[in-house]
Amino acid sequence: MNRRQFTKTAGLGIAGSAASMGYSKLGEEIIDIHQHINFHARTNEELIAHQKKMGVSKTVLLPSGSALSRSSTHKGKSNGLAARVFGTFAAARVAKAYPDSFVFFCNEIPDLDNAPKELEGWLEKGACGIGEQKFNLDCDSAPMIRLYEVARAYQVPVLLHFQHGAYNMGFERFHKVLEKFPEVNFIGHAQTWWGNIDANHVQTDLYPKTKVKPGGLTDKYLSDYPNMFGDLSAGSGKNALNRDEEHAVAFLERHQDKLLLGTDCADAVGEGKECSGAGQIANVMQFVTDPKVRAKILSGNAKRIIKLD
Numbered sequence: 043m044n045r046r047q048f049t050k051t052a053g054l055g056i057a058g059s060a061a062s063m064g065y066s067k068l069g070e071e072i073i074d075i076h077q078h079i080n081f082h083a084r085t086n087e088e089l090i091a092h093q094k095k096m097g098v099s100k101t102v103l104l105p106s107g108s109a110l111s112r113s114s115t116h117k118g119k120s121n122g123l124a125a126r127v128f129g130t131f132a133a134a135r136v137a138k139a140y141p142d143s144f145v146f147f148c149n150e151i152p153d154l155d156n157a158p159k160e161l162e163g164w165l166e167k168g169a170c171g172i173g174e175q176k177f178n179l180d181c182d183s184a185p186m187i188r189l190y191e192v193a194r195a196y197q198v199p200v201l202l203h204f205q206h207g208a209y210n211m212g213f214e215r216f217h218k219v220l221e222k223f224p225e226v227n228f229i230g231h232a233q234t235w236w237g238n239i240d241a242n243h244v245q246t247d248l249y250p251k252t253k254v255k256p257g258g259l260t261d262k263y264l265s266d267y268p269n270m271f272g273d274l275s276a277g278s279g280k281n282a283l284n285r286d287e288e289h290a291v292a293f294l295e296r297h298q299d300k301l302l303l304g305t306d307c308a309d310a311v312g313e314g315k316e317c318s319g320a321g322q323i324a325n326v327m328q329f330v331t332d333p334k335v336r337a338k339i340l341s342g343n344a345k346r347i348i349k350l351d
Contacts, residue, residue, distance in 0.1 A: 070327075073341040074098045076201070077103055077104065079136055080127055096312045098305075100143060102144075107177070115177065130147075147173050153183075157185070162192060165192070175201065175202045181212050193223075202235075203231050204216075217263065224268070230271070237249075239293065250281075260272070272302065274303055284325070291330075305320075326340060
């Protein structure tokens with residue numbers, strides 16, 4: 043039995059038990075760094091039940107920016123993070139009502155004149171990061187640099203949605219941002235972030251299915267920059283592991299101090315094939331058999347990077 047076969051067999055036992063018992067009952071603390079209020083019109087009650095079903099102990103709520111028609115919001119088409127997500131006020135309200143279960147980031151359209159002041163106001167009120175930044179801007183543009191300066195001043199992380207041709211373009215230049223802001227922790231997310239685990243990645247292919255050749259830009263950013271981290275959430279994160287399970291085992295082990303569990307799923311179920319978040323938790327359970335490494339990815343890294351209580 044090779045390492046891939048052993049890991050898959052051993053992991054399936056853990057994942058199977060988790061599916062029937064609930065992850066938290068196995069003693070695995072789970073922090074979800076990527077969820078939203080009103081995600082495709084899901085109610086707060088459904089979100090709370092969804093997170094409980096997945097066994098999540100604490101959830102980071104990522105709000106949208108202002109609902110405006112601008113180039114940076116694709117003339118309004120990307121308002122609400124293109125998913126009807128509510129803004130910082132709504133995220134803060136839920137976090138205040140359920141302080142043991144939720145914390146919140148703040149967000150704003152970066153090229154608004156008052157964006158830095160708006161973000162600073164929310165950070166003063168308890169926001170523990172900035173994001174999800176998902177706007178039609180280059181990742182190293184002047185408005186984004188202003189946002190990173192706020193993050194540096196308040197010592198909070200920034201979560202970025204990288205998607206070729208749509209959001210935070212110029213991923214190949216992001217190393218310059220990492221070098222310019224070594225004090226800021228950046229968390230990468232979405233299709234272009236996860237596609238670039240592969241050295242042979244074609245940028246227009248948002249959900250590649252081929253085997254992975256290690257050494258892509260994402261792999262290098264995680265390896266070479268202490269302030270670069272990865273968000274495992276969404277279909278893009280799940281696809282990145284499932285497309286090449288042998289690579290996934292090595293990747294999770296190699297970057298065990300740099301990866302954070304996130305779900306970013308809009309369903310109201312919280313389990314089974316309909317829930318990509320539950321699927322990604324099962325992936326971590328399956329591919330990471332060392333409980334100490336698994337604890338880092340499921341909760342420890344989030345506590346350290348986002349500075350959760």
